[in-house]
Amino acid sequence: MIDIQKLNENDLSEVKEIRDYCLEYLDTPVSFSLEETKKWFKTENPEWYSIRVHDRERLAGYIRTNDYDDRNKTIFIGLDLHPNFRGYGYAFQSYQRIMEKLKVEKNIRRFYLRVRVSNFRAYNLYRKLGFNSIGIIPEAINDPEKGLTDVILMYKNA
Numbered sequence: 564m565i566d567i568q569k570l571n572e573n574d575l576s577e578v579k580e581i582r583d584y585c586l587e588y589l590d591t592p593v594s595f596s597l598e599e600t601k602k603w604f605k606t607e608n609p610e611w612y613s614i615r616v617h618d619r620e621r622l623a624g625y626i627r628t629n630d631y632d633d634r635n636k637t638i639f640i641g642l643d644l645h646p647n648f649r650g651y652g653y654a655f656q657s658y659q660r661i662m663e664k665l666k667v668e669k670n671i672r673r674f675y676l677r678v679r680v681s682n683f684r685a686y687n688l689y690r691k692l693g694f695n696s697i698g699i700i701p702e703a704i705n706d707p708e709k710g711l712t713d714v715i716l717m718y719k720n721a
Contacts, residue, residue, distance in 0.1 A: 570611040577622040623648040
């Protein structure tokens with residue numbers, strides 16, 4: 564069973580840990596200290612969600628939302644999972660749950676996301692979820708290890 568709740572400050576040490584495992588897939592592949600993470604959380608008050616499975620206390624992952632457009636009813640979403648929880652269908656289920664929640668609560672009509680061209684596993688997940696490719700954004704990420712990296716912009720109608 565998947566439980567998705569609004570992320571709170573008590574989750575931040577686990578969010579930082581999970582984020583550090585996922586750096587190679589992120590738009591900003593930089594590790595932040597826990598203090599920086601807490602400061603960012605207090606300043607930005609992001610609409611992020613925790614993912615827990617099977618009533619476990621530890622986070623399996625978290626869902627990011629940003630660039631919510633109230634007029635056009637669109638939003639960007641993303642998800643990061645701890646490596647121990649990958650390959651069990653949790654990402655698929657979590658995306659389904661959060662998209663349904665946002666569709667109901669915010670009347671979202673379209674979801675967007677970005678994925679690195681090298682992240683085949685995530686790309687295949689997004690296609691399975693019904694996302695379509697819009698196109699490639701060349702050199703969208705300046706990765707300290709890989710240099711300039713392209714991303715695929717994708718969308719899904721609610």
